[in-house]
Amino acid sequence: MPNRLFWVVLLSLILIPTALLGAELPISDATQECLDCHASIHPGIVSGWQKSRHANVTPATAMAAEELARKVSSENVPEQLQKVVVGCAECHTQRPNAHADTFDHNGYSVHVVVSPQDCAICHSVEALQYSKNLMSHAWKNFAENKLYNDIERTISGAPTKKHGKIQFHAPDRETRYESCLYCHGTRLNFKGLETRDTDLGEMEFPMIEGWPNQGVGRVNLDGSMGACSACHTRHTFSIEMARKPYTCKECHVGPDVPAYKVYSASKHGNIFSSLGDQWDFKAVPWTIGEDFTAPTCAACHVSLTVNTDGEVISERTHQMNNRLAWRIFGLIYSHPHPREPDTSIIRNKNDQPLPTDLDGGFASQFLIDAKTQSERRQNMQANCLACHGQSWVLGHFKRHDNTIKQTNAALKTATTVMQEIWKQGFATGLSQGGSLTDEAIERKWAEIWLFYANSIRFASAMAGGGDYGVFADGRFASSQRIVEMNDWLKFQTQLQGKQPSK
DSSP: OHHHHHHHHHHHHHHSOHHHHSTTSOOOHHHHHHHHHHHHHSHHHHHHHHTSHHHHOOHHHHHTSOGGGOOOOOSOOOHHHHTSOOOHHHHHSSSGGGOTTOEEETTEEEOSOOOHHHHTTTOHHHHHHHHTSGGGGHHHHHHTOHHHHHHHHHHHSOEEEETTEEEEOOOOHHHHHHTHHHHHOOBOEEEEEEEEEETTEEEEEEEEETOSOOOTTOBOTTSOBOOGGGTSOTTTOOHHHHHSHHHHHTTOOSSSSOHHHHHHHBHHHHHHHHHGGGSOSSOSSEEBTTTBSSOOHHHHHTOOEEOTTOOEEEOOOSOGGGGOSEEOSOSSSOEEOBSSSOGGGOOOTTSOSSSBOTTSOBOGGGBOOHHHHHHHHHHHHHHHTTTSOHHHHHHHHHHHHHHHHHHHHHHHHHHHHHHHHHHHTSSOOGGGTOOSSSSHHHHHHHHIIIIIHHHHHHHHHTTBOGGGGTTTTSHHHHHHHHHHHHHHHHHHHHHHTOOOOO
């Protein structure tokens, strides 16, 4: 064992750049001990960290940057952390009593899962903003909504055939972890310690249920919600990566949330694909017209942007919806954004956990009002006006408002047909004690609001990808499903000898 340890330490010293061992970039003794072993055991992790700002700038230096250029938002970073680069120990040993997975590792109290509250030591403003974001509540908003759970059951659950019918059973835990909860996040649970045989002998490590996961609403072992690494992928935690649309694509690719494919087909996406390699994705603040010439997801929803005179156009925010007036994801209809990030509290007039009722009415007491919608619209338009004239921008938003109106009207027609199908007893809906998506005709209806209406709205909102609004899962598919549903209803009515409703 001593010989093996000698070679591990020697190899790690060879792999770590000389600069990291010198006084130019002070590394804490604890982090250095981590690197001595993990440079050979986990070279990918160490290499990623070495390329990060964390490894090359101390918090003290970062805090001395001019106000708009500052990436550290906290004013009171502990003095002992200010003077060293942010390494392994600075993230994995902070607040040990708060983390259920803290364990003794070579004399240090280490926790595996780093949470937003750990990041908040340096990035307090961003952590607070993110806690107010729908994404941070994504696990709870999904897991504590019985209606969504039932939809999950009929999509991810194991189908069996019994008495001539297909029945769906709740998906097992591992299936949930790699399907819906991959993006929404898992609830982590500490299940005790296990002993493993390693190159350095036997060691104890925590067993964590729900791990690995980097979902946006992951419930961490310190009780916090979210994962900064969902966008700032560990261990480089790159602002450049978070600003590029590929990061958002991981969850927003469609067909239910088709943001990436619509963006890729848009003029903005075309400019990014053609010229993006010439842009500066690391600059803070981000100068429109100088660092980049067309928006990415981050430019519209997150980033601090300025004009070429250095005047702020949009403040940095990690509360992504504060530039959004409408929630265009249909549940069942498009609607104003929820007032609170915890949407599990929402109930429509029929006491269903939905922001709209099946007739298209809004659960208004849980949604933002017209004044807030106007303010958020102006926040978004500020970025648009940096590249487009006012008539262009106002015309675009006028069309988008009309698209929301028209898609909701089409959904009302489709839902009226579906309600008649339930009423006639040709399918079993919520009011009959059934589900929304466990029968073939219900799937046709669900496709309209879950896929096609969303495709139309995203194509409208993102100013491009026109075919996604028409033939590529757009208006053609939506109208086709409505016609098919109505024809199916007429056929069933004639078959049963019933009188159809007018």
